[in-house]
Amino acid sequence: MDYIHTMPARALPVSIPYDHHLHIGAIIFPAMDQIDFTGPFEVLCRVPNSTFHIIARDLNPVSDEHGLLFTPEITFREAPPLDVLIVPGGPGQIGVMEDDDTISFIRDCAAGAKYVFSVCTGALLCGAAGLLKGRVWTTHWASHHLLKEFGAIPIDERVVVDGKFISAAGVTAGLDGALRLVALLRGEEAAQQIQLAIEYQPEPPFDSGTPERAPHSVLFKARAASRHLMETRQEQIKRITGSI
């Protein structure tokens, strides 16, 4: 199988010449989870010899799930060919799963990209675009069981690399995935340089970041709070995958 998710980061190959100017782009959409996008942006806007594009259906401001407004720079139609495509997630993923413009853009852009990076439930958008079939992939813990609906091989890891496809688990995992991606694009030292600049030496004050670590009562409430969203996701995916 064509994947290298078990290979230590140190050994990852760098295949892109340094003098190749990299076009890195993220799609944004309404009700996304903003740090699925701003986490990778923080890291990848610092990649040497690169341009970061913020891409959407049109140029109207886009609100994240909690009302934070972002301004796209370029439309799907006008975006240049990308070396790296970033696909964030969040509850708003449901709203664009059946949007032809968004899904076609992901499919077409991914075909030519050197790397595709899905964060959180951006994995499900990549699934709708047919990218998951036969590939190892990860996503947010609460949606992890949905990966198999797209023919993926679900892996319970924070960052998974399968050839040119990189997936990060939920939300903040985009930071870890983005640093892995920098190492692939420009080498390990470039990633270390960025990690130091953003002082990424995390110290979560509590031990509640995954279903396995969270106290039982915390997990129980989280599952209850997301039940309706999960049912909606599941029903939509069942409907969509009949036609892929």
Next chain:
Amino acid sequence: MDYIHTMPARALPVSIPYDHHLHIGAIIFPAMDQIDFTGPFEVLCRVPNSTFHIIARDLNPVSDEHGLLFTPEITFREAPPLDVLIVPGGPGQIGVMEDDDTISFIRDCAAGAKYVFSVCTGALLCGAAGLLKGRVWTTHWASHHLLKEFGAIPIDERVVVDGKFISAAGVTAGLDGALRLVALLRGEEAAQQIQLAIEYQPEPPFDSGTPERAPHSVLFKARAASRHLMETRQEQIKRITGSI
């Protein structure tokens, strides 16, 4: 001394009644480091019974250091009294250090706030507003030596709590500090709930997040790259602190 930074998070007191609707607000300004703001936003917009305000001098879009546009919701003049004031940093901190509107807003708002949370070099803005005198504080590693110019007691920790003042080290430390703050506002379980929702179980792929951990060559280049910025900060602070 009135500080509790050594107290374990579990033991932190919650002093705010649950039925008190919390007004949480962050200032934003040009050339800030966006994740100093979006990290805490990701956590604090989920605090039960609260409203998050995005505050600036005026309502024009504000670009972060790398061109990401944010849209303020309310001006300094119109902002309601805040329970929590968040002050991000980044290179743009230099540009507002001598801006009366910004510094007066921080000073006045902090006086009535239940908590003030500085992230990265937002610490220096709090310094210009006179908040650091005699208090323990932290900031980004490259600017840590500047804290003493404002009469602070510098502490080399990722998150420091001194009474109602919470400070986070560089950039991504805002996530850790924000979770500490949620525990202070709404209790430990609320913080754990948010940590699980955003799957904050970080796994940095490299060990380069602080000057002590980074490879020597990485640190050397980082210091060289930030030398001019540090000199500019130092000169400005010397000039300002003469008049505080």
